[in-house]
Amino acid sequence: MDYDVIVVGGGPVGMMLAGELALADVKVCVLEKLEATTPYSRALSIHPRTLEIMDLRGLKSELLKIGKTLPTGHFAGLETRLDFTVIDSSSNYSLFIAQSETEKALELRAKELGADIRRGIDVLSVTQSSDCVEVIASGDTGQITLTAAYAIGADGAGSIVRKQANIAFNGTDATLxxxxxxxxxxxxxxxxxxxxxxxxxxxxxxxxxxxxxxxxxxxxxxxxxxxxxxxxxxxxxxxxxxxxxxxxxxxxxxxxxxxxNATRQAERYREGRLFLAGDAAHIHFPAGGQGMNVGLQEAMNLGWKLAAEVKGWAPEDLLDSYHAERFPVNTTLLRNTKVQTLLFGTDFSPTAIHLRSMISDLLLSPDANYRLASQIAAVDVQYNVRENVSSHLLNGRRLAEIKLRSQNGDVFSSYELFREGKYVLLNLASDKITETIVSNLQHQHFKFASATLSDQVNGWEDVHTALIRPDGYIAWAVSVAEADVISRIELGIKQISRG
Ligand SMILES: Cc1cc2nc3c(=O)[nH]c(=O)nc-3n(C[C@H](O)[C@H](O)[C@H](O)COP(=O)(O)OP(=O)(O)OC[C@H]3O[C@@H](n4cnc5c(N)ncnc54)[C@H](O)[C@@H]3O)c2cc1C
Structure with missing residues (x-):
């Protein structure tokens, strides 16, 4: 096999995926037909959740140097803008940055981590058998054939991977x-x-x-x-x-x-060894500036899961959880872009102007504003957790950055623990028992950190130990009040790997 994973398409989503896979030491290549990054940037805004995932991987500071921040976002261009400053996040703002700059930063990172970026390669066909994927492409040197265990279609709206996998792209054509x-x-x-x-x-x-x-x-x-x-x-x-x-x-x-405003979504994001991400999986009117943002969030979701499968430790259902988690998120996204289109693209009558001003007034209410701001910022996304983990308010939510104090007194960001793209087992109880369980475990698919909260943080006051996924969502948290904390932690750790 030439590669573990072939990513078809080197736009922002393909480059992000390549970086995530290479970070986990997966042999990955990107096949991109353009010789260089396009200078024409469609996306200009990066939203809070995307900034957070960039921060998890240590990429945010570079992007901040290039772009310009703004404390707000918008919904349908309504006069009352969405206030991001009230979001519980250290990235509670929009970043205006040309898509080409984001793509360049992601490409550089993927290359530095060892991904093989092959430009000037036009993929012509993608087929799969029970044990591999075969990709035929044309480039400077003529036709090439490459094989891999998996392939991802990050090849945009017209995705050849989606078409060849026979995945329906359900939805509606453009009306304006x-x-x-x-x-x-x-x-x-x-x-x-x-x-x-x-x-x-x-x-x-x-x-x-x-x-x-x-x-x-x-x-x-x-x-x-x-x-x-x-x-x-x-x-x-x-x-x-x-x-x-x-x-x-x-x-x-x-x-x-x-x-x-064509609006479509792939019926499924996986067909055997083939996956779809970004515009290959969903298209919509670019209202509120969300397409690239959700695509990058998808890349974060799929990258570590596919890496775990390639490395042989993923639980049976992990790969399928990609579609299960992301399809509903994007169903909501398509709904919100359609509503925005209705509000700013179809009716310019005095009644429509009144409707907009009524909604704009409603957005002056902090609760209403927060609700829409969290949706556009994508900080409201929450995933289901495994059945037999302890119940806790934090389960399934994203990790907002918290400040931690190490055993030697240094204060550091929780996000620093995610640079290697691993699960993080965060023990806040400073007990030696958890450390002992961890050292006796056969697998080490996580990074262990023992620290205390530097400041009080809502929701975290009673946490003994939490396991946080590589993409920054809390798999489970165990409270100090739990009857059998240690066996809860043992069980919770066992569940993240196969067997
Ligand atoms: C006007 C406009 C404004 C927008 N503004 C925003 C915004 O502010 N914020 C936001 O989040 N989103 C925005 N978007 C959406 C955003 O641009 C897209 O969602 C994003 O580009 C999707 O990234 P991608 O990597 O999935 O696909 P693409 O960016 O389309 O990249 C796909 C790549 O695959 C390559 N490719 C395709 N076929 C093949 C093949 N057969 N072989 C090899 N390579 C292939 C292409 O050359 C391309 O480089 C906007 C879109 C538009 C149209």
Whole structure:
């Protein structure tokens, strides 16, 4: 076999997956048809949960150096923005950063960890047998055939992996298109984000880089133009004048395009040895800036599970839990992007304007705002836990960063424990018994840490020991009040590996 895993497609999701697999010492390659990262960035915003997973792997600080942070996100461009600052997270903000920069950072990391990144390779076919996957591709040197134990389709909306695996892509075609232009402004707007909705249409303007701004609008008179019809500078200028009354001295278009609201989801994310992730698994109108974010979160979910399988210690049902956990999350995502499209893309009548202003008013209520902010930030995702673990409020939730104190008194971040991509067994009771159980265990598929809480943290006050998954979700927590703490911990550790 040439590789353990072949990742088809080296966009953000493919590169993230390659990094996660290489981190676990899996022999992985990425086959990407583009010779270099595309300079045209679709995604511009990274949200709190994605920033947290980047932080878990030590990648966040690099991205922060390049991008620009903003304390809010948005839902359907409503006037009341979503307040991320109230989210219980050390990444309670959006990061504006061009997708190309995110992709470059992820590619570099994957390479440094030993992934084989093969560019200029167009995958033509992907087939599987009972014991391997065969990929046929064309490149500079002609046609090549590669084999691997598994393959992942991270090859975007038109995924060849999805098609060849005969996985249905259920949903609806586009009913409207929006216009987008990355341009230079002679007199840029004073605010970081401009957002307006009126009877002439919906428009948003955000920064792309020091030089460029992105203009996106839905013009009711032009929203049935097909996606592949080129956008002109004049179309952008006149739309801005109509909807905003200002063109900010627009010039020098860097990239102009149209995109639609086709909404589809793969019926299943796994077919035998083949998996789907990112846009290959789901597409939707890019409302609220969520597509790349969820794709990266999926890569975090699938990476360690597939690595555990390749290394031979995954429990029987671990690989199937990828679809079981992520499909419902993305069903909700597709629902929220459809609702946003209804709110800002289809009806520009006075009633629609009133509806928006009513919802905008409701979002002034902190509870309502928090509910939507957590959804867009993806911090509300919670997974089911195994049946016979102790019940605890933290089970299945994400680990928000907490500060810990080591036995020698140093304060450190809980996220630092996740750099190696392993399970973390966190003992907060400073007892020697847990340490002894751990040292007697046959398998060591986790990192053991004994520490105390540096500050009081809601939900953690009674925790004796917690096991946290490599992707930062709490597998279980055992309370000090539990009758038989030690056997609970022993059982909980046994469950994470096969046999
Ligand atoms: C206008 C717009 C704005 C957006 N803004 C945001 C945002 O702010 N935030 C956000 O989170 N998301 C946003 N998105 C969505 C985001 O861009 C996508 O969800 C993201 O790019 C998906 O990443 P991916 O790696 O799954 O797929 P892609 O980025 O599509 O990458 C797939 C890769 O596979 C390669 N490939 C395809 N077929 C083959 C083949 N046969 N052989 C070899 N290689 C192949 C392609 O060349 C490509 O590099 C936006 C989308 C649009 C259209």
């Amino acid at each position: 298109t929006a216009v987008q232009g990355d341009v230079v402004f002679k007199s840029p707007p004073k605010t970081t984000v401009v957002s307006s909705f009126n009877e002439k249409g919906m428009i948003m303007i955000v920064p792309v880089s020091k030089e460029l701004h992105r203009v996106v609008f839905i013009d009711p008179e032009r929203n049935s133009i097909p996606k592949d019809e080129p956008v002109t500078l004049e179309e952008l200028r006149s739309g801005m004048i109509r909807m905003l009354g200002d063109d900010y001295g627009i010039s020098d278009p860097y990239w102009m395009t149209r995109f639609g």
